[in-house]
Amino acid sequence: MTHTPSSPKSSRGHWWWLVGTATLIAAAAGGCYAWAARPLPATPKAFVFRDDFESAAKTEDLFPSDASRWNGTQRDGGLTSGKNIVALTTERTHSGRQALKCVASPSEGNNVSKADIERTGLKFTKGDHVWFSGYFWLPGDTDASLTFMWDLETTELRNSPGRRLYLQDGEFFASDLGKWWTGKKFRQPPGAQVKFPKDQWVQVKIHLVLSETNDGRMQVWQDGKKVLDATGKTLPRASTVYDRMQVGVTANGRPGRAQTVYVDDVVLSNRPI
Numbered sequence: 001m002t003h004t005p006s007s008p009k010s011s012r013g014h015w016w017w018l019v020g021t022a023t024l025i026a027a028a029a030g031g032c033y034a035w036a037a038r039p040l041p042a043t044p045k046a047f048v049f050r051d052d053f054e055s056a057a058k059t060e061d062l063f064p065s066d067a068s069r070w071n072g073t074q075r076d077g078g079l080t081s082g083k084n085i086v087a088l089t090t091e092r093t094h095s096g097r098q099a100l101k102c103v104a105s106p107s108e109g110n111n112v113s114k115a116d117i118e119r120t121g122l123k124f125t126k127g128d129h130v131w132f133s134g135y136f137w138l139p140g141d142t143d144a145s146l147t148f149m150w151d152l153e154t155t156e157l158r159n160s161p162g163r164r165l166y167l168q169d170g171e172f173f174a175s176d177l178g179k180w181w182t183g184k185k186f187r188q189p190p191g192a193q194v195k196f197p198k199d200q201w202v203q204v205k206i207h208l209v210l211s212e213t214n215d216g217r218m219q220v221w222q223d224g225k226k227v228l229d230a231t232g233k234t235l236p237r238a239s240t241v242y243d244r245m246q247v248g249v250t251a252n253g254r255p256g257r258a259q260t261v262y263v264d265d266v267v268l269s270n271r272p273i
């Protein structure tokens with residue numbers, strides 16, 4: 001039998017070869033597409049919240065029902081319960097005609113006095129960067145040591161642990177991982193501590209890299225001068241979501257002394273500010 005290139009058997013073989021090659025090319029292309037389309041390492045969507053405390057006729061206007069601004073205050077504890085103040089003020093401002101005034105009465109024992117404003121519904125997680133800027137004014141007539149001024153915390157764990165910024169003895173900024181049993185305090189280097197200025201507006205800027213291990217980081221600037229730069233645990237657990245920020249007198253840690261803090265021009269973001 002004479003072989004002819006046009007035999008039906010040969011045509012079928014050629015057709016199958018084409019199908020096989022096309023399938024291989026399609027599979028390779030699909031693989032490349034799948035590789036190219038795989039999720040990149042998490043890049044959180046940009047988030048920014050800012051408030052200059054203008055555009056509010058009264059304090060209640062800071063808490064709109066759609067939760068787009070602030071979400072509440074803490075005015076609890078202290079010797080004179082019910083006397084703590086968190087309110088709009090025109091007494092002194094950094095911008096415009098209004099700022100926020102927080103007055104925390106003296107604490108007594110475990111009855112810690114607080115006077116702060118809070119933003120809830122946040123979603124900062126491991127690996128995220130947190131940037132905060134705010135202007136604070138503390139009166140010069142008290143020793144403001146153990147005044148806690150900024151908390152970023154989780155409401156999912158008991159007692160709402162998180163990173164806090166406070167003035168340690170001597171009125172130097174320090175930070176602890178509050179209400180959590182591990183996590184070292186971040187302090188300024190001895191001999192290079194910068195006292196927090198009083199009777200003037202001071203810009204406080206914070207950068208956090210969130211981690212439950214030692215590769216977390218916290219940096220704090222006071223009027224543009226870096227006063228804290230530490231590595232360590234900044235998140236209680238790998239799965240922790242920081243969902244609440246509080247600003248003002250988040251705790252008045254020194255008994256027998258009322259503490260007033262004015263706040264203006266607050267910015268919170270997951271991008272550099």
Ligand SMILES: [Ca+2]
Pocket residue numbers: 052053054093094095096097098099264265
């Ligand atoms: Ca203002």
